[in-house]
Amino acid sequence: MALKLATGLRQTGMLKLSSKDWDDEKGLKVQASKTGSRLQFEAVDHLSFIISELKQINGYRTTRKHRTPLLHWYFFASSANARKEQALTPDGFRTAWNKAMRAAIESGELQPEQRFQDRDLRAKTASECETITQAFELLGHSSVATTKRVYRRGYSQVTPVTPKSPDDKKKQSIEK
Numbered sequence: 556m557a558l559k560l561a562t563g564l565r566q567t568g569m570l571k572l573s574s575k576d577w578d579d580e581k582g583l584k585v586q587a588s589k590t591g592s593r594l595q596f597e598a599v600d601h602l603s604f605i606i607s608e609l610k611q612i613n614g615y616r617t618t619r620k621h622r623t624p625l626l627h628w629y630f631f632a633s634s635a636n637a638r639k640e641q642a643l644t645p646d647g648f649r650t651a652w653n654k655a656m657r658a659a660i661e662s663g664e665l666q667p668e669q670r671f672q673d674r675d676l677r678a679k680t681a682s683e684c685e686t687i688t689q690a691f692e693l694l695g696h697s698s699v700a701t702t703k704r705v706y707r708r709g710y711s712q713v714t715p716v717t718p719k720s721p722d723d724k725k726k727q728s729i730e731k
Contacts, residue, residue, distance in 0.1 A: 556676060557605045558630070562596055563680035563694045565589060566673055570642050572630040574614065577606055585695075592695035606630075616640070648673075681706035 559569065567588045576584050582598035583606070596602055613632040615622040631643040643651070652673055659665040677694065681702060684690035691702040 558609070559673070559676040560680055560683075561602055561605060563677050563690075565677065566645065566648060570629075570631055570645065570648060573642070574610075574625075574628045579603070587695040590695055590697045592697070594693075594695050678706045 558564070562569075562583070562585075564572075564585060565588065568585055571588070572583075572585070578584070578598070580598060581595065583596040583602065585594045585596070586592070587594065609630045610628070613630065614628040615624055617623075625640060628640060629642040631648065633641045633643050633647055656665070656670055660667055660670065681690040681694055684693060687699060687703060690706060691699045694702060694706060696702050
């Protein structure tokens with residue numbers, strides 16, 4: 556969830572992410588599967604921390620005796636066949652998501668009516684952006700209209716027009 560909230564990536568794009576897409580200095584390179592737009596997320600501390608956590612989970616092959624680092628690993632790996640180091644499938648992701656939701660409801664972290672889907676996190680990420688342009692670039696849409704129509708679910712921060720003092724040479728249209 557943390558990676559989704561930080562990047563706003565679609566599920567299909569996230570499941571394909573591997574160690575080849577990450578560079579400690581340059582950041583995360585992603586090509587959106589739906590629009591083909593190419594995004595590079597800066598290697599800020601928050602994103603670096605998320606990637607290091609994923610590496611601890613999926614970047615090592617565990618044997619009975621020790622953990623061996625993998626040269627190539629998927630951010631979201633299938634645990635069904637750990638020896639092949641395969642990416643998690645959409646069905647596998649859905650199963651893991653449903654288990655996590657059930658666990659959150661049973662533990663009391665979420666009420667049943669607070670249940671949400673993976674795709675809701677993408678909209679939340681867009682709504683958290685300060686400007687529509689930032690949301691548009693982050694989500695990799697082909698048009699700003701898509702971002703406005705589908706993903707901006709909160710209030711837009713706007714500054715009201717205020718009259719200028721009589722000393723100002725340029726008058727705002729509100730005063731004309």
